[in-house]
Amino acid sequence: MNTKPRRRIVWGHLLLLIVIVGVVIAYLLDTRAASLRINNLLLVQPASILALILAALVLPGIFPRSEATEEEPEKKETTGDLVRVFLLIAALAGLAFSLETIGFDIATFAFMVVALAICGEKRWWVNLGFSAIFTVALIYGYGSITPFPFPLTIL
């Protein structure tokens, strides 16, 4: 009778590896499509193949036996904790993609309000006050020492 604990799947790790392997394969194919000359493939092709071999070596770590503990960052945190992480990532995406469209002032203020709330600031007046002061200070402080003008809507 087999007494070994059953293997399970660490889905997050699997997703990360799929992304890495996907990027490597897409990059290799794009490089080969650009040209098959040695000056194009000299480093990229061997490095891509090496990356794929290494990814194959990593694969067993995604299917650990049930008793293994090292692959379980999920167990230390609640679903709520993870949701907060994803919300913060989404808010940061909103900031990065909207800065030039809606202006640095509005985008920064909106991000600060949302991110402070996600990070646990429950007092709304502290949240709004800090976000407003921080936005103004950053726009005028940072803006005065950088060579590029920040697109603004209100300030």
Added chain:
Amino acid sequence: MIEFTSVWGAFALLGSDLNAWLYLLPGLVIGLVFGAMPGISITMAMAFALPATLYMDFLPAIIFLTAIYTGAGFGGSVPAVLMGIPGTSSAVATTFDGYPMARKGQHNQALGIALASSVIGCLMSYLLLLFLIAPVSNVVLRLGPLEMFAVAVWGMLLLGSLAGSHLSRGLLAGVFGVLLGTVGMNTAGFTRGTMGIPWLLDGIPQIPAMMGLLAASQLIGLINTNYLITDESSRKISFSKIVGGVRMALSYPTIIFRGSLIGVIIGAIPGVGSSISNLLSYSETKRNAPDGDTFGQGNPKGVIAAESANSSSEGGAMATMLALGIPGGGATAILLAAFAMHNIVGGPSFIANNKDIVYALIFSNFAQAILLLFVGLGFVYVASYVVRVPLRFLIPSVLVVATFGAYAIEGSAAGPITLWVFSVLGWAMVRYSYPVAAAVVGLLLGGLLEGNLLRTNQISGGDFIGYGLERPWALLIFALMLGSLMLQTLSKRRRRKQTEREAQANAASEAS
């Protein structure tokens, strides 16, 4: 090696011009403040001050700019230690042990160590410059793409030591970083991996990617924590502990000397500079340290190695700039621009005809380094208060500052978007025990590796070995690299045998 008539001339120049001294302090402070801001590079700080130097005499102008150079060189290590954000690429290795030290409540010591290592590294680099300016410039002219490739490969050896407990994941992260570092148009004119995005033609923006991988990913992971340092009693800001850190750095003179030597040599190579010297010095120190296994977990020796090398690169870069008129990087290019603004042409003729000015610059840099110790002590004391700020305020604020910095570097949304993509990637990598530092090293060195490999291939016509045998400096670098690897293997074996002997002796004494 030293011409004493010119030395007296230098003293006379510095003694007769009060302005040469007046600009030291403002230069250092501007450099420290700019360098400590994520996304503001040393070059940007110097470029910001360049127009002001038009109205100064030549010597005060150059001293003012070099003071900014020195201040910003250290300033970058402050966010690297306190928040894991490498303000510049030269502070990457500082984050490896500086940030874990801060997380353990040793932020005061870590900053003191970084400051002392920077000051001594800077002093030593200019001391070496004083004696070696002529021979160093002679060597730099003999370095070709194969030698540069050898230096980059040496930097890549760091990947092995960064891998931690999962070697395959570390190597995968490193190779993935190298591939990402080659995205865009290579030196042979082939365009790969741009997905039709115009700004990727120049490659993935390195600083925003680094900030995302190393810092933003960490901050996102800290969302469920209240403070940077969990233990309340460890959050204290202590001047005596900062000074204790300064003293601790002084107790490792070998690491500082090795870091400074690596910094000067690598810093002198145009296009390579401090972004690799700190990694090489860190890697060599880890290889040689008896407690190398604890590097990456908050070992002070890692901070000393990184900081002594990145600050001493300034001296190396100045050697190339003064002796050959070649700017090794952005900062020395700004200095050459300042030369031009004063109708002075840098290079061999400048050094031959104006040795007194060159010596005056070197001596003023000694003064800068010493002054940096005192100004830096005050600066890091104030900066340390960041550990007392609750993370619910710190995380959004730092993310916004990093986003602004990423925009300031690229001048478009390319910076913030890169920062975001690499933050998510970095967060996932940290979560599943991939060393993000290895990906950063790969990203930094990928373009350099490919460019120099291509040039070597073109020059040698594909005969790498035949060409390599004709390049004594490349052979020397490869020999040094192999020697270093062999020494590491021998010292590891010796340590293992010693541990076994001790275990046997303990078992025997327990049995009797």
